[in-house]
Amino acid sequence: MADNIEVKEVKLTAKDFATDQDVRWCPGCGDYSILAQVQRTFPDLINIKKENIVWVSGIGCSSRFPYYMDTYGFHGIHGRAPAIATGVKASNPGLSVWVATGDGDLLSIGGNHFIHACRKNIDLKVLLFNNKIYGLTKGQYSPTSDKGMKTKTSPYGSIDFPFNPVSLALGSEATFVARTMDRDPKHMQQMLKRAADHKGMALIEILQNCVIFNDGVFDGISDKGVKDDMLLYIEHNKPLIFGKNKDKGIKVENATPSVINFNEGTNSINDVLVHDEFDKSPARATLLAHLTDSPEFPTPMGIFRQISRPTLDGEMQAQIEAVTAMKGKGDLEKILFSGNTWEVN
Amino acid sequence: MIKEKELQNLTEVTVRFAGDSGDGMQLTGSQFSDTTAVLGNDLSTLPDYPAEIRAPQGTIYGVSGFQLHFGSMDVHTPGDIADVLVAMNPAAIKKNLPELKKGGMIIANTDAFDAKNLKLAKYDTNPLEDNSLVGFEVYPVPITSMTIKALADTKLSQKDISRCKNFYALGLMYWLYNRPVDQTIEWIKNKFKNKPEYIDANSKAMLAGYNFGENTELFTVRYQIEAAQLPKGTYRSISGNEATALGCLAASVKSGLPLFLGSYPITPATEILQYLSNYKNFGVKTLQAEDEIAGITSAIGAAFAGSLALTTTSGPGLALKSEALGLALMTELPLVIINVQRGGPSTGLPTKTEQADLLQALYGRNGESPLAVIASSTPSDCFYMAIEAFRLALKFMCPVILLTDGYLANGSEPWKIPHVNELPDLPTKFWTDKNTFKPYLRDEVLSRPWAKPGTPGLEHRIGGLEKANITGTVSYDPDNHHEMIKLRDQKIKNMALDIPDLEIFGEQEGELLVLGWGGTYGSITEAVLRCRAAGIKVSQAHLKYLNPMPKNTEKVLRSFKHVLIPEINLGQLSKVIRAEFLIPAIQFNLVRGLPLRSGDIEEKIIDILGGKL
DSSP, X not given: OOSSSOOOOOOOOGXXXXXXXXXXXXXXXXXXXXXXHHHHHGGGOTTSOGGGEEEEEOSSSGGGGGGGBSSEXXXXXXXXXXXXXXXXXXXXXXXXXXXXXXXXXXXXXXHHHHHHHHHHTOSEEEEEEEOSSBTTTTSBOOTTSOTTOOBTTXXXXXXXXXXXXXXXXXXXXXXXXXXXXXXXXXXXXXXXXXXXXXXXXXXXXXXXXXXXXXXXXXXXXXXXXXXXXXXXXXXTTSBOEESTTSOEEEEEETTEEEEEEGGGSSOOGGGSOBOOXXXXXXXXXXXXXXXXXXXXXXXXXXXXXXXXXXXXXXXXXXXXXXXXXXHOSOOHHHHHTXXXXXXXX | OOOOOEEEEXXXXXXEEEEETTSOHHHHHHHHHHXXXXXXXXXXXXXXXXXXXXXXXXXXXXXXXXXXXXESSOOOSSXXXXXXXXXXXXXXXXXXXXXXXXXXXXXXXXXXXXXHHHHHTTOSSOTTTSSTTTTSEEEEEOHHHHHHHHTTTSOSOHHHHHHTHHHHHHHHHHHHTTOOSHHHHHHHHHHTTTOHHHHHHHHHHHHHHHHHXXXXXXXXXXXEEOOOOOOSEEEEEEEXXXXXXXXXXXXXXXXXXOEEEEEOOOTTTHHHHHHHHTOGGGTOEEEEOSSHHHHHHHHHHHHHTTOEEEEEEOHHHHHHHHHHHHHHHHHTOOEEEEEEEOBOSTTOBTTSOOOTTHHHHHHOSSSSOOOEEEEOOSTTHHHHHHHHHHHXXXXXXXXXXXXXXXXXXXXXXXXXXXXXXXXXXXXXXXXXXXXXXXXXXXXXXXXXXXOOTTOTTOOOEEESSOBOTBTOOBOOOHHHHHHHHHHHHHHHHHGGGTXXXXXXXXXXXXXXXXXXXXXXXXXXXXXXXXXXHTTOOOEEEEESEEESOOTTHHHHHHTEEEEEEEESSSSHHXXXXXXXXXXXXXXXXXXXXXXXXXXXXXXXXXXXXXXXX
């Protein structure tokens, strides 16, 4: 093979990212959609070469993801994907590092790694497959399961208060926080591209249906008949409106949100909060994250917040360069023979 | 008229500095050691301090000590028992008297022997006055008040002035053992370069202490210890932790791979992380992780990405890393794990030493999970063993555990500095050929290829699930699992062909072999040397490789009628030796959080040999 022949880059297709491994998720699992959207999106990430992509995962259904992507992949241990990915990225900042994880993996056993990865702003793209249940262990409540949910380990209803992953990420100072859904391929593709373009820790919460242990958990917001009223697509610089006829909106007074209906005559579209993804203050994003606290509000989908902050991997590299510029390249002989030395003749 | 002081020659002395944990005893001890090393004495040190940073003043549990054994001969241990105790308060005497030789010298800071401190030290009466120290040579010196007097004209606060008393004590000891003050003065100048008033005060206090020795009638004799006969070369004083850090740095230079350390602070291993954080201009990346698990898993990620990966910890941290060790073993990535053993179990004795993590290192994981385990035997040996750990990890594509311990980590000794070109090269190559690549191909030692992300055409997946041999795809095949378990085991066994044989010191066969491992090397060596000097026939061997053991280990052990294994645990190596070779080892175990006393080992040797020479 000669290296000096110029080869024109051939645009990859979704197929180029598929491996020869049989995909072993249950038929109808939302994970298939996520895999498909990732494989469809990745050829469009023109700035990232295939050999520079690394998928890291933990344990759970979602974490089989790397085996199905023909990139570099590391199937780790339960909860530790963000920490493994941190090592990969810090070691070689030129790589594009993606994490596939679930609600149990990321928010329960891996909660500590997750919040610190957010805080340190390591340049990782974290896809959280949130199905509000432990799937691979066959149906126990997870840290995102709704209170009162009956599962194998909560036969009388779960007494645990759940995490709101978006709120947790915002509170942990993540620089990119978004939500999408397995049933909305186009939106998911947009979110994936936006995350890929973000320099820093990006969390995408993907609402994902588990057909076996928690089937239909998102039907109440995503079924055809209800989704227009129950989903709020948030976009930068656009008013927060929803409803089949786009006649409802989110108004905020005294830092408190309410749903307004333009047909009632008291409010118009001008009273609706306009979204700002790049707002320096986390207040707007946090308020939106908590809309789901009350059932009368729709579930926001889209980018809650995207801000710019130096990444840990970038800072680590920059510090090495700065110290090297200041002190010169390290000389081991000099280090060994430094300090108080003496001669024995 | 001051009489001319007599100068007596000694071959060795063990000095113990003791005081409150805020009294600066570690500093005093290490300064005395550094000066002593530069004078050409061989030496060994034992810092012995409480886990609390500033334990309540005057209490017994707040006593911080620093023991130093130096001489004109080879010194192997910090000394079983002190010849001289410098006691800055009553609690220091209370705590250390049992470790002071009968007839030993006590230099006591009389100013600290007030009613309050006596009560805190649980003395009903002042031991300096109630004849309870009969049989010791007691030198009462009002160290605090003399320091205050010497520094009367400085502008420092009373509190800061009295803090200089450790330098007064140091000056007095320099006089007593005929050592120059210059080196410490230089150190003071450098340390306080932005605070000239402290340079002045500390130097003055030290000189005042020195002059006190010269002028007082209290001391009639001072001592001289000639330089030891050490091999020619350039020396420095080195502690185990610093040697470990330098060894890791050297491995990075000699392998041409950037070092990545993922670590979480834990006593007594933290210093390795601290040292390595300084070497940014060597391309060293240090990640202070959110926990022990992130420390090792980030290092595993870095190994996957092609760095020279390291994680450092102590016992409880190794326990937390266990699951990830299995992952590193399963993914067959090069990784070094350094465990600076401390007193256990649980939180145990964080600042004390122990050898009780051997079985954890060998076996503490789920499944059949053989790991390479090696151990350092002296503070400076940590340098070479760190390089060796990386050499094995890179050659055999596997995790390697290096065991050191609290004594080695904090203890120091003179080290003949090697030149970089004398150190072994650590050749490493990454796989690049996409036509022949398979993730679990095996070379002649059963290592698999290291293919780092960024290499076109080598995209592959690894992980904790069992993989098919060669192809590396996920496999639940029963026969493949059995084969992979055997392959991973055989790979570690193959290392035995790559490591040096076990050497015997003394007769190559006979009645008794003392077998040790790790940080007890010094104590065992001293015991064996003393026995041999007395005409007792006893041989010694020291294991630096615990898994696999050198290929001649069984032969060595079977060449002796008895094998004695002294350990700072309840017999962990003994258990392994019995299990591996069916050899009935004789145990000697003392788990006090301190190095073994060579005198105890000597007694045991004599006892086994029936008390006969």
